[in-house]
Amino acid sequence: MLPQERPPQAPADLNRIQPAIWPRTSTRTDGALTVGGVDVRDLARDFGTPLYVLDEDDVRSRMRDYAEAFAGSDVHYAGKAFLCKEIVRWLHDEGLGLDVASGGELAVALSVGFPPERITVHGNNKSVAELSRALEAGVGHLVVDSFEEIARLGYLAEQMGKRPKVMIRVTTGVEAHTHEFIATAHDDQKFGLSLGHGAAAEAVRRVLALPQLELVGLHSHIGSQIVDTGGFEVAARRLARLLVEIKDEHGVVLPELDLGGGYGIAYVEGDDAPDIKELADGLREIVTKVCVDAGLPVPRLTVEPGRGIVGPGGITLYEVGTVKDVEGLRTYVSVDGGMSDNVRTALYGADYTAVLASRASDAAPMLSRLVGKHCESGDILVRDCHFPADLAPGDLVAVSSTGAYCRSLASNYNYLPKPAVVAVSGGKARVIVRGETEEDLLRGQL
Structure with a gap:
């Protein structure tokens, strides 16, 4: 979502917690925001701020929502949205699969015994080490992204005596209505093999020519934070x-079709999630009609929601440090985090x-304007919002819908430690990712 050109109107009730935007268990108790039955004041006292808070019941319920909606298909969580050992355990409990985009993400999944056959490995430039580890682990699918990778994977599979299931990432030419940095199906970008220019068809020929690779389907991903379903x-x-x-052309019937993810969520009032x-x-x-009309069996579908599962269930909690009135313009509210824990506003112009x-x-x-403490004028968390005029240093503010991509994209800019991630459920809170310390930041320096 692009930044709004005009400041939004103030909401009628500044204390209201809108159900479409906040975690499903969110409410106010004695005036304070509670999530998962836990008062945010207790969270700040026990774990400090900034703090990522994840509503376990919300996240698990959305996993079940996707599984139910796509019954008879496969739902693979896109780990890039946010991944840690505990999330992998929830996925295992709820029966979902997992998409990983690097050797590190694969290592997280394998470290807690997630079934490798339920893992799909993505990436436009997988290293030999990453491909080898995926083959050795016996992952369910590898999505190839280039001619070089087809040859590289074929060689490794032959050397290791493996025959992996392969999907070809196809660039369909669909222009997703989203920010250009997260639109991924137009031809002029790094992902996939072009359908319109014939590269996808050539990739099919090359994979089929290698008996050590088993071509099982096609893969597409048109972008992220998409609310207009026409592109899908x-x-x-x-x-x-x-x-x-x-x-x-080949007399081959491929049994699988992966339509990717990218389903949008609500960040501000008026946003429509699909x-x-x-x-x-x-x-x-759609898939059934096209295939039946052509006399083909209907392939098994796979979808890859990430943000749609974990995004709405997360909030970020901050403590106000300064409140600075810029006469005639707005008030700048500075908190103890910033672009190091949520770079999406600076990167994409995201609204919250x-x-x-x-x-x-x-x-x-x-x-x-809610801003951070970094040495950057672009260190903005929420570009335009309304707080009560009596907001003061020491107050806690919360930003909604931060479960996806905020922790994943976090950095140590200005040497700020990354915040902890706390899961809340049934009135209890527990750390699922430990917050960093200054000692962590200095470790490894010589």
Whole structure:
């Protein structure tokens, strides 16, 4: 979502916790925000701030929502959104698969015994070491992204005596309605093999020419934070037609079709997240029609939600440090984190919702900009928001919908330690990712 050109109107009730934007267990108790039955004031006292807070019940319920909507298909969580050992355990409990995009993400999954056959390995430049580890582990699928990778994987598979299941990432030419940095299906970008220019068809020929590789399907991903489902439907039609062309040219019927993820969530009032059940039904209908009309069996579908599962269940908690009025413009509210724990506003122009979390207030709304403590003028967390005019240093503020990509993209800019991640459920909180210390930052320096 691009930054708004005009500041938004102040909400009618600054204390309201909107259900579409905040974790499913969120409420106010004695004025303070509670998530998972835990008061944010207790979280700040026990674990410090900044703090990532993840509503376990929310995340698990969304895993089940996707599994139910796509019953008869495979749901693989896109680990890049946020991955840690505990998330992998939840995925295992709920019966989902997992997509990884690096050797490190694969190592997280394998470290807790996640079934390798439920893992798909992505990436546009997988190293020999990453491919070798994936082959050795026996991952369920490898998605190839270039001609070089097809040859590299074929050589390694032959050397190791493996025959991996392979999917070809196809660039379908669909222009997703999202920020250019997270649109991934147009031709002029680094991912995939072009359908329109014939590279995808040539990749099929090359994989089929290598008996040590088992081509099982096609893969597509059109982008991230997409709320207009039309792009998914266009991509599904084009992939289904490619399946027909493969059958006509090679006499091969591919049994699988991966339509990727990228389903959007609500960040601010007025955002519309796609209805997952409607989306699932629509995609199945399109693929079924194209394949049946061509006399092909309907392939098994796979989808890869990441943000849609973990994004809404996360918030980030901060303590206010300074409140600076810039006469005639707005008030700058500075907190103890910033772009090191959420770079998405600076990177994509992302919008967020923020509230005073440690108490309720009846004060008048104050047009504000929530900013961090980094030595950058672009260190902005929420570009335009409203806080009560009595906001003061020491208050806690919370930013909603930060479960996806915030911790994954976190950095140590200005030598700030990365915050802890705490899971809350049933009135209890526990650390699932330890916060860094200054000793962690200095470790490894000579």
